[in-house]
Amino acid sequence: MSVKTLTIDGKMMTGVEGDTVFTVAFHNQVQIPRLCHLGGIPDVGACRMCLVEVEGRSKLSASCMTTIEEGMVVRTDTETLREYRKLLMELLLAEGNHVCSVCVSNGNCELQALAAYLGVDHVRVPYRHPRREVDLSHERFGLDHNRCIACTRCVRTCDEVEGAHVWDMAGRGEKLHLVADLGEPWGDSENCTKCGKCVQVCPTGALFTKGSAVGEMEKDRSFLKYIVYGRERHQWVKKP
Amino acid sequence: MSAKVKLATVWLGGCSGCHMSFLDLDERLIELAAKVELCLSPLVDTKFKDFPDVDVTLVEGAVANVEHVEMLHTIRARSKLVIAFGDCAVSGNITAMRNTFTVDEVMNRAYRETVAVVKGVPVGDDLVPKLLAKVKPLHELVTIDHYLQGCPPSADRIWELVTALLDGRAPKLERRFG
Ligand code: SF4
Ligand code: SF4
Ligand code: SF4
Numbered sequence: 248m249s250v251k252t253l254t255i256d257g258k259m260m261t262g263v264e265g266d267t268v269f270t271v272a273f274h275n276q277v278q279i280p281r282l283c284h285l286g287g288i289p290d291v292g293a294c295r296m297c298l299v300e301v302e303g304r305s306k307l308s309a310s311c312m313t314t315i316e317e318g319m320v321v322r323t324d325t326e327t328l329r330e331y332r333k334l335l336m337e338l339l340l341a342e343g344n345h346v347c348s349v350c351v352s353n354g355n356c357e358l359q360a361l362a363a364y365l366g367v368d369h370v371r372v373p374y375r376h377p378r379r380e381v382d383l384s385h386e387r388f389g390l391d392h393n394r395c396i397a398c399t400r401c402v403r404t405c406d407e408v409e410g411a412h413v414w415d416m417a418g419r420g421e422k423l424h425l426v427a428d429l430g431e432p433w434g435d436s437e438n439c440t441k442c443g444k445c446v447q448v449c450p451t452g453a454l455f456t457k458g459s460a461v462g463e464m465e466k467d468r469s470f471l472k473y474i475v476y477g478r479e480r481h482q483w484v485k486k487p
Numbered sequence: 488m489s490a491k492v493k494l495a496t497v498w499l500g501g502c503s504g505c506h507m508s509f510l511d512l513d514e515r516l517i518e519l520a521a522k523v524e525l526c527l528s529p530l531v532d533t534k535f536k537d538f539p540d541v542d543v544t545l546v547e548g549a550v551a552n553v554e555h556v557e558m559l560h561t562i563r564a565r566s567k568l569v570i571a572f573g574d575c576a577v578s579g580n581i582t583a584m585r586n587t588f589t590v591d592e593v594m595n596r597a598y599r600e601t602v603a604v605v606k607g608v609p610v611g612d613d614l615v616p617k618l619l620a621k622v623k624p625l626h627e628l629v630t631i632d633h634y635l636q637g638c639p640p641s642a643d644r645i646w647e648l649v650t651a652l653l654d655g656r657a658p659k660l661e662r663r664f665g
């Protein structure tokens with residue numbers, strides 16, 4: 248394992264070969280906005296919220312998908328990046344149907360909190376208002392496609408952590424949507440163990456526990472920390 | 488400032504919750520009354536037949552029917568500052584939830600598929616303004632000067648915005664969305 252040194256926002260930082268820019272920045276208290284990245288599960292670069300500028304590269308790079316290199320110079324918070332992230336957020340909000348005032352996750356939602364952080368005070372692109380389904384077939388959980396941002400956190404967690412691989416994405420473009428097993432109602436899935444991990448990692452109110460009223464759905468991801476510490480330090484504790 | 492600031496508040500496609508929150512200003516309303524002339528509002532009787540020229544208009548609700556469209560253009564033409572007052576004005580919010588359906592589907596659900604006092608969909612002719620095919624947030628039609636988030640915005644947020652405008656300073660509002 249070789250150690251690499253790079254500069255992020257003017258500060259010298261080090262990481263080991265294979266680390267991503269996002270992770271090194273995170274460990275050095277530089278928080279890059281993100282939606283699809285979640286510590287403990289593999290990255291896919293689905294949301295592009297973590298875009299950064301890398302000196303010498305003409306295109307912006309998703310920091311969760313960019314491995315560090317010796318001498319790299321990275322900027323995570325420039326005027327350009329702030330404007331791109333804001334627009335990205337507005338596109339996400341306009342793409343689905345987000346009515347925070349009646350959402351189970353109102354006040355506890357990563358998408359909503361990030362929109363506020365990015366300074367989105369209104370959405371400049373026209374709302375699409377697509378017609379999407381709500382799947383309430385599962386005995387314990389619900390899936391509201393209106394609020395899904397296709398980050399695939401649930402897909403990766405169910406596959407890599409629970410080992411059940413219930414979820415997949417189907418369709419392309421505006422038809423992109425989450426499917427359980429081969430497209431059955433979630434409640435009919437034979438693979439689902441009803442563990443609820445997908446619900447806890449979902450950044451929005453798309454996956455929720457049945458019986459939650461407006462604003463009542465709070466997610467608990469401590470199980471992922473437990474797994475990460477166990478994996479990396481061989482200590483089965485929730486706090487190191 | 489010698490002359491009082493002219494304020495109007497308008498209720499388009501919303502539930503009046505934002506206006507109720509405005510009333511939650513409670514005793515601060517007295518302080519406000521000393522500084523502004525409330526020219527037009529669903530909360531007060533008015534001497535104006537038509538929409539008057541004002542300094543600030545708070546617009547609650549989304550644009551849902553043809554009357555709202557006309558009203559909003561009048562408001563923009565006659566107000567120095569137009570404020571999107573609450574989530575329906577800012578994003579369409581609850582009012583825009585019907586946008587995933589056609590107007591016919593919405594009318595059928597409201598008047599045919601549910602228990603109705605009068606059988607069938609009321610026609611209304613010119614009495615009831617026609618619904619737009621899609622509900623829109625204000626900024627899709629006119630330029631908006633400030634956005635006040637919240638369903639409804641709290642009285643404290645309303646107060647901060649209104650007093651900031653009166654004092655001619657930038658409002659210090661905690662960032663929020665929805
Ligand atoms: S998922 Fe988040 S952004 Fe979407 S409606 Fe719910 S609270 Fe709002
Ligand atoms: S409840 Fe568990 S097994 Fe079922 S879909 Fe979610 S993560 Fe997979
Ligand atoms: S259901 Fe939630 S976790 Fe899964 S893709 Fe949609 S937003 Fe992401």
Ligand code: FES
Nearest residue numbers: 292294295297311
């Ligand atoms: S967090 Fe990197 S692309 Fe989503």
